[in-house]
Amino acid sequence: MKYFKPLLCIAWMLFTILPVQAAEKNEGLDLQGILFGHIQDSYEWHVTDIGEKSVIIHLPIIVKSSTGWHVFCSSAFEHHADANGNRPGPYGLYISGSEANAGKIVENINGQEVRPLDISITKTVMVLFIDAILLLLCVLIPARWCKKHKIDDPAPKGFTGFMHMFIMYVYEDIIASILGKEAPKYAPYLLTCFFFIFFANVMGVVPFPPGGGNLTGNITCTFFLAFCTFVVTNVTGTKEYWKEIFWPDVPTWLKAPVPLMPFIELFGIFTKPLALMIRLFANMMAGHAIAISLSCLIFIMFGINAIAGGMMIPVSVGMSIFMMLLEVLVCFIQAMVFTMLSAVFISLAHVHEHEAKAA
Numbered sequence: 001m002k003y004f005k006p007l008l009c010i011a012w013m014l015f016t017i018l019p020v021q022a023a024e025k026n027e028g029l030d031l032q033g034i035l036f037g038h039i040q041d042s043y044e045w046h047v048t049d050i051g052e053k054s055v056i057i058h059l060p061i062i063v064k065s066s067t068g069w070h071v072f073c074s075s076a077f078e079h080h081a082d083a084n085g086n087r088p089g090p091y092g093l094y095i096s097g098s099e100a101n102a103g104k105i106v107e108n109i110n111g112q113e114v115r116p117l118d119i120s121i122t123k124t125v126m127v128l129f130i131d132a133i134l135l136l137l138c139v140l141i142p143a144r145w146c147k148k149h150k151i152d153d154p155a156p157k158g159f160t161g162f163m164h165m166f167i168m169y170v171y172e173d174i175i176a177s178i179l180g181k182e183a184p185k186y187a188p189y190l191l192t193c194f195f196f197i198f199f200a201n202v203m204g205v206v207p208f209p210p211g212g213g214n215l216t217g218n219i220t221c222t223f224f225l226a227f228c229t230f231v232v233t234n235v236t237g238t239k240e241y242w243k244e245i246f247w248p249d250v251p252t253w254l255k256a257p258v259p260l261m262p263f264i265e266l267f268g269i270f271t272k273p274l275a276l277m278i279r280l281f282a283n284m285m286a287g288h289a290i291a292i293s294l295s296c297l298i299f300i301m302f303g304i305n306a307i308a309g310g311m312m313i314p315v316s317v318g319m320s321i322f323m324m325l326l327e328v329l330v331c332f333i334q335a336m337v338f339t340m341l342s343a344v345f346i347s348l349a350h351v352h353e354h355e356a357k358a359a
Helices: 004-025 031-039 123-148 158-205 219-235 239-246 260-304 306-348 353-358
Strands: 044-050 053-058 060-065 068-073 093-095 105-109 112-114
Touching (some): 060 105, 123 158, 158 260, 219 260, 239 260
Antiparallel strands (some): 044 053, 093 105, 105 112
């Protein structure tokens, strides 16, 4: 609680000064640009604006265009777009403003926009590296303590003790309760999923670097996590699991000559990871979008008149703080749900013959 009042004062100052300045300058508010600018990936990390100056962390650009490989900093691109909405850069490259390639590095070849091979370190990739490093530190430090101590030694205290308790909670109450005897085999993967998603979610709530990146609100990231669960589930599935898919225990007319049930069961293999991907992506993206929209209400009301904007300040700040606190809870819940459902899918793929007959 001792940090609550200072944070509230800072939020109050920001939401009071900035709207007045915007109203005085009669600047229009691009709510869609602000919202998608935070959610979407970019080649630079915009931190904040101080007056008319933007504080930006420039990231490395690595592309292979028609003229070969090029490595340079994103600061080489113009900060402001030209008349065509493009941001020119070196080597004939530019960040496109067209609808088809908006925000992407392209080059003009014979009058057409062509995207080169792009392996740049974007904002999402940088956040991924930061979250991975934090995850390694938070897991390897307790692991080092466990390696140096015996099982009958007193329990650790401080950060090591907290992480030990946290890891055991996830393992015993989520993983072991679902997988049973097979829990030790899949615990490394499921624990990695939980803590990676949890750290990524929490770092996305932090409004300043190294936080502020909406990693799990990027569908590419959630797709990869769901794909890993898909591979683990189906590669390690038992023979009975595949038998129940291609020749389930149902009346024959449902299996042949028209393979109705096998088709439904096979389709279900792909809908499970799809549900994992969409659930995590939609929940985290929606949380960020709501929090930003609540903050932008102040600017919208100041665009009407100063009285409406002043009345909206305490309402918007209060709702934003509430949403941020709720978002912290959602960070844990979404990590837990993803891990729990992954464990359930893995458990369903390890059905044995006597279990199938009993069912």
